[in-house]
Every structure is written in structure tokens, then in C-alpha cells.
Amino acid sequence: MMIPRDLYEEEHEIFRNSVVKWCEEHIVPHAEQWLADGQVSKEVWKAAGEAGFLAMYADESYGGLGVDDFRYDQILMEEITKYSSGLFLPLHNRIVGPYFQKFGTKEQKDRLMPGIVSGDKILAIAITEPGTGSDMAGIRTRAEDKGDHWVLNGSKTYISNGLISDVVLVAARTHPDNPHAMGLFIVEAGMEGFQRGRKLKKLGLHAQDTAELFFEDVKIPKANVLGDPYKGFKYMMSxxxxxxxxxxxxxxxxxxxxxxxxxxxxxxxxxxxxxxxxxxxxxxxxxxxxxxxxxxxxxxxxxxxxxxxxxxxxxxxxxxxxxxxxxxxxxxxxxxxxxxxxxxxxxxxxxxxxxxxxxxxxxxxxxxxxxxxxxxxxxxxxxxxxx
The missing domain is CATH 1.20.140.10 (Butyryl-CoA Dehydrogenase, subunit A, domain 3)
Structure with a gap:
């Protein structure tokens, strides 16, 4: 008896039907196991990539569809939320992914976008800190310019996809006297000094991994700085x-x-x-x-x-x-x-x-x-x- 919605056209409803069928095949049989594990499997991310559900706006040369229509992602959010509280596709698709799409260099896109589209590189973003929540200007994690690289130090908490992610976009202050001068740094799994902390126990969303992240003298190549290292706050607000x-x-x-x-x-x-x-x-x-x-x-x-x-x-x-x-x-x-x-x-x-x-x-x-x-x-x- 839901009110008719005129937001979607026929092709969107066809897409919705495909999403529902995909959820029934790839989520429903595994939902209980994911709850027990405290995180979804990496295989389901790859299945989402194979279905064309990841970073649909990405260029076809990266395996994307080249379609930047928010309505398709909204359908994913509406339907997948009904089946799984752990598969955070919106975080990957519409929160972190667009930073690479809008501000990434060609080299960064060539290197990372194919994996983002295929599900081989799961994304996370690290903003929240133990003493900082909604006030992003209070971030204490710092990055220091060393000439040919940056050095990142600090910690983050409540990070969704914190354990399962392959690429983490980390917000850090880049000027000691300006709280709004921040950079977004691409931290990849295996970087020296990057450690994942404990999986945090939560009231809900038990199939979604949420974790602490620690950065101790992490050497960040200049190639892993996203956009202007002093305009990260502006990027995040946008x-x-x-x-x-x-x-x-x-x-x-x-x-x-x-x-x-x-x-x-x-x-x-x-x-x-x-x-x-x-x-x-x-x-x-x-x-x-x-x-x-x-x-x-x-x-x-x-x-x-x-x-x-x-x-x-x-x-x-x-x-x-x-x-x-x-x-x-x-x-x-x-x-x-x-x-x-x-x-x-x-x-x-x-x-x-x-x-x-x-x-x-x-x-x-x-x-x-x-x-x-x-x-x-x-x-x-x-x-x-x-x-």
C-alpha cells in the first residue's frame, strides 16, 4: 500500500529486481554466518563487483559503467539494508569512492579504481578519533611533510570496514596552527606502521566490522596524497x-x-x-x-x-x-x-x-x-x- 513513487523510471525498477535477486542469492544464505563472524566475507564484495554494483560512476576503462545516477545507488541502499546490516556498499560507493573519482590523479585512478570497481580493494574512511566525533576541526592525527613523502601519526576509532578494508582514506592535520588545514592520505594494507586494533563490540550492526586504527610514523608517498594536502576539510564538507x-x-x-x-x-x-x-x-x-x-x-x-x-x-x-x-x-x-x-x-x-x-x-x-x-x-x- 506504499505511496507510488515517481522518482524511478522503468530501467531503475529493472535494476531493483536484479538487486533483490542478487541479495537472495549472495546475502540471505550467509547472513547468519556473517553475524557470527562479526563481518561479511570478501567474497560478497567481489560478487557485488561482478554484478556491476560498485562505483558505477567509474569510467568503463576501469571496469565501471560510466553512469553517475544516484538513483541506482539509492536502490542499492534501500534493498541491501533490508537484507544485511554488514555489507556497507554505500560507504564504498557514495562516501569514499567519490573522493577518488573527483580528486584523484590519473595515476591514482589507474592504480586503484579497477580494484574499487571489482571489489578487490574495499574502501574505508578514517575521520573519527577517540576524542573527536562530529567536530572534524578537532582532529589530532597529524601528517608532516618530509619533502619527498609525508609521515602520518595518530589514531582513529569507530571505523566502518576497519578490518576488511584494503584502502583507507585517512584525514590528518597538515598545519599545526590551522585546524581546518587537513589532508586526505591513501593508506594501503601492509604499509609499515599501520596497525588495525580490536574489532569493536556494538549494540547493533553486528555483521559490520568496526575497528580502531593506529598510525605510527607511517611513510606516505606523495603519490598517496589525495588532491591538495591542505584542502581535505573542504573536500570532506563537500x-x-x-x-x-x-x-x-x-x-x-x-x-x-x-x-x-x-x-x-x-x-x-x-x-x-x-x-x-x-x-x-x-x-x-x-x-x-x-x-x-x-x-x-x-x-x-x-x-x-x-x-x-x-x-x-x-x-x-x-x-x-x-x-x-x-x-x-x-x-x-x-x-x-x-x-x-x-x-x-x-x-x-x-x-x-x-x-x-x-x-x-x-x-x-x-x-x-x-x-x-x-x-x-x-x-x-x-x-x-x-x-
């Missing part, structure tokens, strides 16, 4: 709107999945001789959630249209992340409640969806930071000024 839109699509996908599994449960589970879905409270709750989901999808799709036109502002992207993560939170909570005691059991999918959803209001900028961005966009600041 990608935040798309990152938050990508998050919104995934949040809505997870919320939609919670609704689907709950619909199945309340029509099958009986109490007092009839399906619990026939009780007024169940009907009203499902009606409320369906309405919220449809509102969320409409706004997300509208933001995608703006993004395709190059008109998505930081403020509107923040609105999308804020609202969709709140919708997701309410939906998974209400859906778990409708499951009763079964919802608290890990064997039921809704339990995992509930745990996985909690991070959505934190990463890619907390809800509080989103409100700050939106508020400042209204002309308000901490001095109480307004329009």
Missing part, C-alpha cells in the same frame, strides 16, 4: 550532503523492512482466537506507521531529485537525515512492541532491526548537529540573531 541523503535512503529501507516483517507477524500471530492485527490498537499503529513511512519516502525522493539537479543544500540534507532517522526509530520501536515478547528475542528479525537502527541518529552527524545546521540555515546562531 560530500556531506550526499552522505546524509544516502543515510536517509538506508534508514527508510530499514524502517520499511520492519513494517513488512511486522505485517507478516500480526496477520499470523493469534491472541484470544483472532489475529492480533485485527485489534484496533494494531490497526491504528500500522496506519500511523504507514503514513509516516510514506511521508519519509516522499521527502527522501524529493531530496534525491534536488541532488540530481545539483540543488541539494546542506540544510535540506540535514533535514532529511534528521527526519528519516526519527521515523526509523519510531517505526522499529512500534513494530517491536507489536511483536510482544517475541520482539525481544534475537531470533526474530525485528530485534536486530531495532538494534541496528539506533546508530542512525548518531553517525554521519548526530541529530543534535543536524538541528544546529538547520537552525543556522534559518539565520539563527548562538548569539540569538535571526532574520
Amino acid at each position: 560530500g556531506l550532503a550526499e552522505e546524509r541523503l544516502a543515510g536517509a535512503a538506508a534508514f527508510m529501507g530499514r524502517a520499511e523492512r520492519a513494517f513488512e516483517v511486522t505485517m507478516d507477524y500480526i496477520t499470523e500471530r493469534k491472541a484470544f482466537g483472532k489475529p492480533i492485527g485485527t485489534f484496533q490498537n494494531s490497526r491504528f499503529k500500522m496506519a500511523e506507521m504507514r503514513t509516516e513511512l510514506d511521508m519519509g519516502w516522499v521527502f527522501t525522493d524529493h531530496c534525491t531529485k534536488l541532488h540530481l539537479q545539483g540543488k541539494l543544500s546542506a540544510e535540506v540534507a540535514a533535514e532529511a537525515k534528521l527526519k528519516t532517522s526519527e521515523i526509523e526509530a519510531r517505526v522499529v520501536d512500534d513494530c517491536l512492541q507489536l511483536h510482544g515478547g517475541a520482539g525481544f528475542m534475537d531470533e526474530y528479525e525485528i530485534s536486530r532491526l531495532y538494534a541496528d537502527a539506533r546508530i542512525s541518529r548518531i553517525y554521519a552527524g548526530t541529530s543534535e548537529i543536524m538541528k544546529e545546521i538547520i537552525g543556522r540555515g534559518l539565520g539563527l546562531d548562538d548569539r540569538g540573531a535571526g532574520r
Whole structure:
């Protein structure tokens, strides 16, 4: 009964069908094992590459499709989120990959893009530090120019794909007196001084490896500096709107999945001789959630249209992340409640969806930071000024 969506054309829906079939073949049979392992397999990344799902915008000479249509990636986010909480294709495709596409030299692209497209080089980005979260200007990891190379020192935490990644893009300060002077450094597996720490235990996303990373006198060749070593902060800020839109699509996908599994449960589970879905409270709750989901999808799709036109502002992207993560939170909570005691059991999918959803209001900028961005966009600041 979902509201019709006019964002997608026929070729996009054909692509969606192929994604669903791929998920059923390559994710569903392995999902339980990945949960037990705490990470997905490298084989599934290669399977995604073979299917053409990785860095679709990459030039055909690198094995890509040469198609930079965000809608295809949005479909991947919507569908894969329903099947796996560990396969972070959006991180690879729309957060880290575009840095190489936009700012990489020809040599860097020639060397790295084929593996990024094939799944042989899994990407991660290392920004967050033990004492620094949403405030990127507070980063303490440093890179020092030694003439023919840079030396990188510092540590990062909460890094998604931290253990499984082959290439990590590391943000580091490059000027001691300017907190906004940063570089993005390409750190590859096996570099001397680069160490991966422990796999972090988390409330949710148990099939997604999150780790600490350490850099001790890591020698970074000049060929591994992405773009201008003093403009990394600007580069990172330029990608935040798309990152938050990508998050919104995934949040809505997870919320939609919670609704689907709950619909199945309340029509099958009986109490007092009839399906619990026939009780007024169940009907009203499902009606409320369906309405919220449809509102969320409409706004997300509208933001995608703006993004395709190059008109998505930081403020509107923040609105999308804020609202969709709140919708997701309410939906998974209400859906778990409708499951009763079964919802608290890990064997039921809704339990995992509930745990996985909690991070959505934190990463890619907390809800509080989103409100700050939106508020400042209204002309308000901490001095109480307004329009």
C-alpha cells in the first residue's frame, strides 16, 4: 500500500529486481554466518563487483559503467539494508569512492579504481578519533611533510570496514596552527606502521566490522596524497550532503523492512482466537506507521531529485537525515512492541532491526548537529540573531 513513487523510471525498477535477486542469492544464505563472524566475507564484495554494483560512476576503462545516477545507488541502499546490516556498499560507493573519482590523479585512478570497481580493494574512511566525533576541526592525527613523502601519526576509532578494508582514506592535520588545514592520505594494507586494533563490540550492526586504527610514523608517498594536502576539510564538507541523503535512503529501507516483517507477524500471530492485527490498537499503529513511512519516502525522493539537479543544500540534507532517522526509530520501536515478547528475542528479525537502527541518529552527524545546521540555515546562531 506504499505511496507510488515517481522518482524511478522503468530501467531503475529493472535494476531493483536484479538487486533483490542478487541479495537472495549472495546475502540471505550467509547472513547468519556473517553475524557470527562479526563481518561479511570478501567474497560478497567481489560478487557485488561482478554484478556491476560498485562505483558505477567509474569510467568503463576501469571496469565501471560510466553512469553517475544516484538513483541506482539509492536502490542499492534501500534493498541491501533490508537484507544485511554488514555489507556497507554505500560507504564504498557514495562516501569514499567519490573522493577518488573527483580528486584523484590519473595515476591514482589507474592504480586503484579497477580494484574499487571489482571489489578487490574495499574502501574505508578514517575521520573519527577517540576524542573527536562530529567536530572534524578537532582532529589530532597529524601528517608532516618530509619533502619527498609525508609521515602520518595518530589514531582513529569507530571505523566502518576497519578490518576488511584494503584502502583507507585517512584525514590528518597538515598545519599545526590551522585546524581546518587537513589532508586526505591513501593508506594501503601492509604499509609499515599501520596497525588495525580490536574489532569493536556494538549494540547493533553486528555483521559490520568496526575497528580502531593506529598510525605510527607511517611513510606516505606523495603519490598517496589525495588532491591538495591542505584542502581535505573542504573536500570532506563537500560530500556531506550526499552522505546524509544516502543515510536517509538506508534508514527508510530499514524502517520499511520492519513494517513488512511486522505485517507478516500480526496477520499470523493469534491472541484470544483472532489475529492480533485485527485489534484496533494494531490497526491504528500500522496506519500511523504507514503514513509516516510514506511521508519519509516522499521527502527522501524529493531530496534525491534536488541532488540530481545539483540543488541539494546542506540544510535540506540535514533535514532529511534528521527526519528519516526519527521515523526509523519510531517505526522499529512500534513494530517491536507489536511483536510482544517475541520482539525481544534475537531470533526474530525485528530485534536486530531495532538494534541496528539506533546508530542512525548518531553517525554521519548526530541529530543534535543536524538541528544546529538547520537552525543556522534559518539565520539563527548562538548569539540569538535571526532574520
